[in-house]
Amino acid sequence: EPEVTQTPSHQVTQMGQEVILRCVPISNHLYFYWYRQILGQKVEFLVSFYNNEISEKSEIFDDQFSVERPDGSNFTLKIRSTKLEDSAMYFCASSAFSTGGDGYTFGSGTRLTVV
Amino acid sequence: RKEVEQDPGPFNVPEGATVAFNCTYSNSASQSFFWYRQDCRKEPKLLMSVYSSGNEDGRFTAQLNRASQYISLLIRDSKLSDSATYLCVGGGYQKVTFGIGTKLQVIP
Numbered sequence: 001e002p003e004v005t006q007t008p009s010h011q012v013t014q015m016g017q018e019v020i021l022r023c024v025p026i027s028n029h030l031y032f033y034w035y036r037q038i039l040g041q042k043v044e045f046l047v048s049f050y051n052n053e054i055s056e057k058s059e060i061f062d063d064q065f066s067v068e069r070p071d072g073s074n075f076t077l078k079i080r081s082t083k084l085e086d087s088a089m090y091f092c093a094s095s096a097f098s099t100g101g102d103g104y105t106f107g108s109g110t111r112l113t114v115v
Numbered sequence: 116r117k118e119v120e121q122d123p124g125p126f127n128v129p130e131g132a133t134v135a136f137n138c139t140y141s142n143s144a145s146q147s148f149f150w151y152r153q154d155c156r157k158e159p160k161l162l163m164s165v166y167s168s169g170n171e172d173g174r175f176t177a178q179l180n181r182a183s184q185y186i187s188l189l190i191r192d193s194k195l196s197d198s199a200t201y202l203c204v205g206g207g208y209q210k211v212t213f214g215i216g217t218k219l220q221v222i223p
Contacts, residue, residue: 031209042216043159043202048209055209091158099146100206103161
């Protein structure tokens, strides 16, 4: 079964440092997403990406965040200057259709800990 | 009003019981709906899509009522392995909204 892969699985970083989270979406999917989940809280939408540009973003996705598809397979989320409150699980997802179609497939996540 | 609203539970049910979860959504622009299952500290995994005509997959039945903006999930003959958090998800155009999730604990 096709899957979304994310690396690293865990990342610990110091406050103020830049981090890049990496994702390889399912190859024939066209829509890509980043979500985050703070421990014990709901899954929150960050950003969607299609045709090499951001389609939608939430209030959380401020100037500290950026996304990129540097080549045909990777999809990255960069946090420029991490804060303690950025500590969360970050999930990448992809879908074949803009409204989900037969569902969104999630990667296993990157647990980011900012110290 | 939250875009997708769920009772967080927990629902503690004995093995073999039937349990129903409900979810309401406020954004009438949401076009597609799903139930996802999330185990502790894992990624959400698609359980099933939800259609107005209803759909069934083994012990699981999902239903969408667009007029009432209401989604349901029914689990029959609960198993211990069904213990998880069940997320109601609304898919709009390139944006997905999650409910807080309903925690289910199936007890032996």
